[in-house]
Amino acid sequence: MKWRRWNVALHRDVGYTVAALTVVYAxxxxxxxxxxxxxxxxxxxxxxxxxxxxxxxxxxxxxxELVKVLDLPGPPKEAFRSRPEVVELFYDGWSVRADATExxxxxxxxxxxxxxxxxxxxxxxxxxxxxTFVADLYAAALVFMAGSGxxxxxxxxxLTRRGKWWVMAGIAVPxxxxxxxRYL
Numbered sequence: 001m002k003w004r005r006w007n008v009a010l011h012r013d014v015g016y017t018v019a020a021l022t023v024v025y026a027x028x029x030x031x032x033x034x035x036x037x038x039x040x041x042x043x044x045x046x047x048x049x050x051x052x053x054x055x056x057x058x059x060x061x062x063x064x065e066l067v068k069v070l071d072l073p074g075p076p077k078e079a080f081r082s083r084p085e086v087v088e089l090f091y092d093g094w095s096v097r098a099d100a101t102e103x104x105x106x107x108x109x110x111x112x113x114x115x116x117x118x119x120x121x122x123x124x125x126x127x128x129x130x131x132t133f134v135a136d137l138y139a140a141a142l143v144f145m146a147g148s149g150x151x152x153x154x155x156x157x158x159l160t161r162r163g164k165w166w167v168m169a170g171i172a173v174p175x176x177x178x179x180x181x182r183y184l
Contacts, residue, residue, distance in 0.1 A: 011145065011148040017141065031120060032123065041116065042111060043113060045109050051105065052103055056101060059087070066087055066105070070105055072091075076090050076091050077092065086098070094108060095108050
Protein backbone atom coordinates (compact mmCIF):
# COMPACT_ATOMS: atom_id res chain seq x y z
CA MET A 1 0.00 0.00 0.00
CA LYS A 2 1.12 3.54 -0.67
CA TRP A 3 0.20 4.78 2.85
CA ARG A 4 2.63 2.28 4.36
CA ARG A 5 5.55 3.69 2.36
CA TRP A 6 4.58 7.22 3.38
CA ASN A 7 4.29 6.14 7.02
CA VAL A 8 7.74 4.53 6.98
CA ALA A 9 9.33 7.52 5.22
CA LEU A 10 7.73 10.07 7.55
CA HIS A 11 8.57 7.97 10.62
CA ARG A 12 12.21 7.79 9.53
CA ASP A 13 12.55 11.49 8.67
CA VAL A 14 10.69 12.79 11.72
CA GLY A 15 12.80 10.38 13.79
CA TYR A 16 15.99 11.93 12.44
CA THR A 17 14.61 15.38 13.20
CA VAL A 18 13.72 14.64 16.82
CA ALA A 19 16.73 12.45 17.65
CA ALA A 20 18.89 15.24 19.13
CA LEU A 21 16.02 16.71 21.15
CA THR A 22 15.23 13.25 22.46
CA VAL A 23 18.77 12.94 23.79
CA VAL A 24 18.51 16.40 25.41
CA TYR A 25 15.21 15.54 27.10
CA ALA A 26 16.35 12.05 28.12
CA UNK A 27 19.63 13.23 29.72
CA UNK A 28 17.90 16.13 31.45
CA UNK A 29 15.05 13.87 32.57
CA UNK A 30 17.41 11.50 34.33
CA UNK A 31 19.22 14.44 35.95
CA UNK A 32 16.02 16.14 37.09
CA UNK A 33 14.65 12.85 38.46
CA UNK A 34 17.58 12.71 40.88
CA UNK A 35 17.63 16.26 42.24
CA UNK A 36 17.22 14.84 45.74
CA UNK A 37 20.63 13.16 45.32
CA UNK A 38 22.58 15.94 43.59
CA UNK A 39 22.18 19.31 41.91
CA UNK A 40 22.21 18.78 38.14
CA UNK A 41 22.75 22.48 37.41
CA UNK A 42 25.66 23.23 39.74
CA UNK A 43 28.46 21.54 41.59
CA UNK A 44 29.80 23.12 44.74
CA UNK A 45 33.56 23.37 45.17
CA UNK A 46 34.86 23.58 48.72
CA UNK A 47 38.25 25.00 49.55
CA UNK A 48 39.62 24.86 53.06
CA UNK A 49 41.88 27.73 54.09
CA UNK A 50 43.95 27.97 57.26
CA UNK A 51 44.81 31.20 59.03
CA UNK A 52 46.20 32.36 62.33
CA UNK A 53 43.30 32.33 64.82
CA UNK A 54 41.80 35.71 65.59
CA UNK A 55 40.21 37.07 68.75
CA UNK A 56 36.52 36.52 69.28
CA UNK A 57 34.73 39.81 69.82
CA UNK A 58 32.22 42.05 68.11
CA UNK A 59 30.99 40.84 64.73
CA UNK A 60 32.08 43.73 62.50
CA UNK A 61 35.74 43.82 63.64
CA UNK A 62 35.88 40.02 63.27
CA UNK A 63 34.47 40.27 59.73
CA UNK A 64 37.01 42.94 58.80
CA GLU A 65 39.87 40.84 60.20
CA LEU A 66 38.67 37.69 58.38
CA VAL A 67 38.41 39.58 55.08
CA LYS A 68 42.01 40.70 55.61
CA VAL A 69 43.58 37.39 56.72
CA LEU A 70 41.68 35.32 54.13
CA ASP A 71 42.40 37.88 51.37
CA LEU A 72 38.71 38.18 50.47
CA PRO A 73 37.38 40.78 47.99
CA GLY A 74 36.12 43.52 50.27
CA PRO A 75 33.31 43.39 52.77
CA PRO A 76 30.67 40.69 52.22
CA LYS A 77 27.05 41.43 51.34
CA GLU A 78 25.95 39.74 54.56
CA ALA A 79 27.65 38.38 57.66
CA PHE A 80 26.17 36.03 60.22
CA ARG A 81 27.44 34.47 63.45
CA SER A 82 26.00 31.03 64.17
CA ARG A 83 28.20 30.83 67.30
CA PRO A 84 30.46 33.45 68.89
CA GLU A 85 33.56 32.01 67.20
CA VAL A 86 31.95 31.11 63.83
CA VAL A 87 31.36 33.78 61.22
CA GLU A 88 29.66 33.16 57.90
CA LEU A 89 30.29 35.62 55.09
CA PHE A 90 28.03 35.80 52.06
CA TYR A 91 29.11 37.19 48.71
CA ASP A 92 27.31 37.14 45.34
CA GLY A 93 26.84 33.43 44.68
CA TRP A 94 29.43 32.10 47.15
CA SER A 95 30.16 32.01 50.86
CA VAL A 96 32.83 31.58 53.52
CA ARG A 97 32.40 29.91 56.89
CA ALA A 98 35.24 30.70 59.29
CA ASP A 99 36.01 29.42 62.78
CA ALA A 100 38.03 32.21 64.41
CA THR A 101 39.42 30.09 67.25
CA GLU A 102 40.37 27.09 65.07
CA UNK A 103 41.82 29.23 62.27
CA UNK A 104 39.96 27.29 59.57
CA UNK A 105 37.70 28.66 56.86
CA UNK A 106 35.71 26.87 54.18
CA UNK A 107 35.02 28.70 50.94
CA UNK A 108 32.08 27.31 48.96
CA UNK A 109 31.54 28.30 45.34
CA UNK A 110 28.90 26.89 43.02
CA UNK A 111 30.10 26.09 39.51
CA UNK A 112 27.85 25.57 36.52
CA UNK A 113 27.49 22.18 34.90
CA UNK A 114 27.36 23.92 31.52
CA UNK A 115 25.79 21.38 29.16
CA UNK A 116 23.57 19.73 31.74
CA UNK A 117 22.33 23.08 33.04
CA UNK A 118 21.45 24.13 29.49
CA UNK A 119 19.63 20.84 28.87
CA UNK A 120 17.62 21.34 32.08
CA UNK A 121 16.91 24.95 31.13
CA UNK A 122 15.25 23.75 27.93
CA UNK A 123 13.60 20.64 29.39
CA UNK A 124 11.92 22.58 32.19
CA UNK A 125 10.86 25.30 29.70
CA UNK A 126 12.50 28.17 31.55
CA UNK A 127 12.90 30.25 28.36
CA UNK A 128 9.11 30.21 27.72
CA UNK A 129 8.00 32.14 24.61
CA UNK A 130 9.15 30.62 21.31
CA UNK A 131 10.69 27.64 23.10
CA THR A 132 7.22 26.59 24.28
CA PHE A 133 6.19 26.34 20.62
CA VAL A 134 9.30 24.24 19.82
CA ALA A 135 8.65 21.97 22.84
CA ASP A 136 5.01 21.52 21.81
CA LEU A 137 6.07 20.63 18.25
CA TYR A 138 8.53 18.14 19.70
CA ALA A 139 5.79 16.58 21.85
CA ALA A 140 3.53 16.31 18.80
CA ALA A 141 6.39 14.72 16.85
CA LEU A 142 6.84 12.14 19.61
CA VAL A 143 3.13 11.32 19.49
CA PHE A 144 3.47 10.89 15.72
CA MET A 145 6.56 8.69 16.19
CA ALA A 146 4.68 6.45 18.62
CA GLY A 147 1.64 6.16 16.38
CA SER A 148 3.52 5.63 13.14
CA GLY A 149 5.98 3.29 14.82
CA UNK A 150 3.34 0.82 15.92
CA UNK A 151 2.00 0.69 12.35
CA UNK A 152 5.33 -0.17 10.70
CA UNK A 153 5.63 -3.84 11.65
CA UNK A 154 3.71 -6.45 9.65
CA UNK A 155 2.65 -10.04 10.15
CA UNK A 156 3.10 -11.71 13.51
CA UNK A 157 5.04 -8.69 14.86
CA UNK A 158 2.27 -6.23 13.93
CA LEU A 159 0.12 -4.19 16.30
CA THR A 160 -2.78 -6.59 15.94
CA ARG A 161 -0.71 -9.59 16.99
CA ARG A 162 2.43 -9.44 19.16
CA GLY A 163 2.56 -5.64 19.22
CA LYS A 164 -0.68 -5.25 21.16
CA TRP A 165 0.92 -6.96 24.18
CA TRP A 166 3.86 -4.54 24.14
CA VAL A 167 1.53 -1.56 23.84
CA MET A 168 -0.55 -2.86 26.76
CA ALA A 169 2.65 -3.35 28.80
CA GLY A 170 3.60 0.24 28.02
CA ILE A 171 0.22 1.42 29.26
CA ALA A 172 0.25 -0.89 32.30
CA VAL A 173 3.48 0.42 33.82
CA PRO A 174 2.40 4.06 34.34
CA UNK A 175 -1.17 2.98 35.14
CA UNK A 176 0.08 0.67 37.89
CA UNK A 177 2.23 3.42 39.38
CA UNK A 178 -0.70 5.85 39.39
CA UNK A 179 -2.96 3.32 41.09
CA UNK A 180 -0.37 2.33 43.70
CA UNK A 181 0.96 5.83 44.42
CA ARG A 182 -2.32 7.73 44.37
CA TYR A 183 -5.05 5.33 45.36
CA LEU A 184 -3.59 2.60 47.57
